[in-house]
Amino acid sequence: MKTLELQKQANEVRKGIIRSVHSAKAGHPGGSLSAADIFTFLYFEELNIDPKNPDKPDRDRFVLSKGHTAPGLYSALANRGFFPVSDLTTLRQIGSYLQGHPDMKHIPGVDMSSGSLGQGISVAVGMALSAKISNENYRAYALLGDGEIEEGQVWEAAMFAGHRKLDNLVVMVDNNGLQIDGNIKDICSPYPIGDKFKAFNFHVIEDVDAHDFDAIRAAFNEARNTKGMPTAIIFKSVKGKGVSFMENNAEWHGTAPNDEQFAIAMEELEKAGEDLCQN
Amino acid sequence: MSELKKIATRESYGNALVELGASHEDLIVLDADVATATKTSIFQKAYPERHIDCGIAEANMICIAAGLATTGKVPFASAFAMFAAGRAFEQIRNSIGYPKLNVKIGATHAGISVGEDGATHQCNEDIALMRTIPGMVVINPCDDVEARAAVKAAYEYVGPVYLRFGRLATPVINDENSYEFEIGKGVVLKDGTDLTIVATGLCVYESLQAAKVLEAEGINAAVINIHTIKPLDNELIIEYAKKTKKIVTVEEHSVIGGLGSAVCDCLSENMPAQVLKIGINDVYGESGPAVKLLEKYGLTCNGICDSIRTFLK
Numbered sequence: 001m002k003t004l005e006l007q008k009q010a011n012e013v014r015k016g017i018i019r020s021v022h023s024a025k026a027g028h029p030g031g032s033l034s035a036a037d038i039f040t041f042l043y044f045e046e047l048n049i050d051p052k053n054p055d056k057p058d059r060d061r062f063v064l065s066k067g068h069t070a071p072g073l074y075s076a077l078a079n080r081g082f083f084p085v086s087d088l089t090t091l092r093q094i095g096s097y098l099q100g101h102p103d104m105k106h107i108p109g110v111d112m113s114s115g116s117l118g119q120g121i122s123v124a125v126g127m128a129l130s131a132k133i134s135n136e137n138y139r140a141y142a143l144l145g146d147g148e149i150e151e152g153q154v155w156e157a158a159m160f161a162g163h164r165k166l167d168n169l170v171v172m173v174d175n176n177g178l179q180i181d182g183n184i185k186d187i188c189s190p191y192p193i194g195d196k197f198k199a200f201n202f203h204v205i206e207d208v209d210a211h212d213f214d215a216i217r218a219a220f221n222e223a224r225n226t227k228g229m230p231t232a233i234i235f236k237s238v239k240g241k242g243v244s245f246m247e248n249n250a251e252w253h254g255t256a257p258n259d260e261q262f263a264i265a266m267e268e269l270e271k272a273g274e275d276l277c278q279n
Numbered sequence: 280m281s282e283l284k285k286i287a288t289r290e291s292y293g294n295a296l297v298e299l300g301a302s303h304e305d306l307i308v309l310d311a312d313v314a315t316a317t318k319t320s321i322f323q324k325a326y327p328e329r330h331i332d333c334g335i336a337e338a339n340m341i342c343i344a345a346g347l348a349t350t351g352k353v354p355f356a357s358a359f360a361m362f363a364a365g366r367a368f369e370q371i372r373n374s375i376g377y378p379k380l381n382v383k384i385g386a387t388h389a390g391i392s393v394g395e396d397g398a399t400h401q402c403n404e405d406i407a408l409m410r411t412i413p414g415m416v417v418i419n420p421c422d423d424v425e426a427r428a429a430v431k432a433a434y435e436y437v438g439p440v441y442l443r444f445g446r447l448a449t450p451v452i453n454d455e456n457s458y459e460f461e462i463g464k465g466v467v468l469k470d471g472t473d474l475t476i477v478a479t480g481l482c483v484y485e486s487l488q489a490a491k492v493l494e495a496e497g498i499n500a501a502v503i504n505i506h507t508i509k510p511l512d513n514e515l516i517i518e519y520a521k522k523t524k525k526i527v528t529v530e531e532h533s534v535i536g537g538l539g540s541a542v543c544d545c546l547s548e549n550m551p552a553q554v555l556k557i558g559i560n561d562v563y564g565e566s567g568p569a570v571k572l573l574e575k576y577g578l579t580c581n582g583i584c585d586s587i588r589t590f591l592k
Contacts, residue, residue: 057351061349061350063346103377103378104349104378105378105379111349112345112346112349112374112378113373113374113377113378114374115373116369116370116373116374118338119338119342119345119370119373119374120342122338122339122341122342122343122345122346122370122374123342123343123345123346123349123374124346125339125342125343125346126342126343126344126345126346126347126348126349126350126354127346127347127349127350128346129331129343129346129347130346130347130350130351130352131350133307133328133329133352134352140346152338153336153338153339153342153370156336156338156339157339157342157343159334159336160333160334160336160339160343163334
């Protein structure tokens with residue numbers, strides 16, 4: 001897909017995030033927006049998936065290890081055609097299949113239920129291992145938050161993946177620098193992130209601009225061409241990206257916009273969409 | 280009566296995995312650096328490419344098992360009960376239970392019969408923990424025959440199963456050729472009229488012995504083997520509560536949250552009856568030879584008889 005098309009799709013994904021979180025009056029817009037371009041690239045270009053056949057056995061697997069950014073995943077899935085975009089506003093409502101955190105039992109296209117931080121990477125490792133055991137070609141992807149990697153289990157999983165040389169595994173870290181209580185470097189710094197994965201025998205691609213599709217594409221291509229070891233892509237991102245007042249502000253980690261803020265956010269995104277159409 | 284053959288159910292676990300592995304390519308065994316103790320080393324020898332040692336990282340192992348299950352494999356994740364049900368509880372709850380994945384957890388070294396290793400390794404809480412997870416099947420077999428049958432039944436069943444095995448070699452009381460195992464079905468081993476002993480795991484044999492001793496004293500006790508603690512065979516428990524009025528539960532597990540609690544949950548709602556819970560009385564274990572510990576904590580024939588005599592007074 002052309003970069004401009006991806007940018008347009010990403011803008012739609014961002015609108016879906018804001019609509020769903022506003023409608024739910026709860027949820028996690030900050031980390032959903034920082035990963036919106038990653039979600040878009042994965043579902044519109046990178047992953048071997050079929051919205052009409054979400055369970056096809058040879059599909060690539062994606063685990064949203066930072067499960068609280070479900071609004072980003074849901075919006076990407078809906079815009080890709082896994083379920084109606086209009087359902088996004090049922091997020092977190094009683095009876096909706098769009099649970100606050102991903103639920104594989106009820107959401108088409110969701111490969112694993114997640115939400116408890118640190119577990120999704122291990123699950124993706126299990127998926128990659130499964131493909132190796134039975135000589136299948138699908139790949140496994142896990143997206144982690146930078147705060148999430150403070151969980152010890154992440155490094156158990158990294159140790160195992162490096163040891164087993166799972167080159168069909170891509171671990172992505174959305175390094176937006178913020179966690180609930182503030183800056184990750186102030187709370188319990190996980191830096192240097194890339195060196196840690198290198199120490200666990202990963203091929204590491206660092207400082208990838210999470211909002212530049214050419215950079216994102218180049219990173220995934222490099223991961224695909226890496227043999228004999230798993231790849232970690234450390235994405236440098238802006239929390240809240242695309243909505244001015246949410247950008248780089250930890251307060252928008254888990255807060256929904258009120259009606260007024262919603263109107264401003266949507267106006268900004270509409271404007272961004274129009275600008276893209278004039279390109 | 281000739282001396283019964285003794286086999287530890289962990290040994291049965293390893294052997295059953297090998298038997299199943301022969302005809303089921305999708306069966307994968309995971310371990311956390313205790314393969315020689317959990318006896319998955321038997322499987323490892325037969326099918327090295329399907330035995331995954333995850334190292335000392337139980338939380339990671341449990342979630343790797345979840346990932347394998349999402350792709351159609353049938354993983355048996357193996358560790359000591361303390362570190363499977365205990366350390367990895369939340370992983371089991373959120374990454375196996377919630378998505379209802381087809382993962383089997385083979386937990387060995389349960390209870391105080393771990394022996395010399397002492398309290399840190401003697402898990403008396405695993406049944407309680409696993410029971411609280413929606414949809415989890417919890418099985419605690421009483422001997423080698425039942426343990427092997429349980430492993431096979433767990434493989435056939437689609438969904439999460441927690442299997443509890445012991446380290447200590449215990450008497451084989453079931454007949455290989457005639458024994459039929461069904462998940463959720465209790466087994467009446469002896470009928471009786473004065474009380475019903477509901478036992479699980481290695482306490483089943485001891486309870487049968489106790490019933491014999493009590494019989495000689497004029498106390499006619501029924502003995503039921505509950506190998507599946509969840510789902511519990513409510514019908515059978517209620518039937519015997521009606522019949523004998525008094526119930527005694529016996530388990531190598533805390534009296535909080537285990538078989539005794541499950542039986543009380545059932546009876547308090549359906550057929551209130553007086554229940555004596557024999558088990559680990561809200562204390563930690565300690566180091567010592569397994570059989571001596573079982574005696575000390577009142578879980579052998581003598582201890583069970585004493586508790587029942589007091590209960591009936």
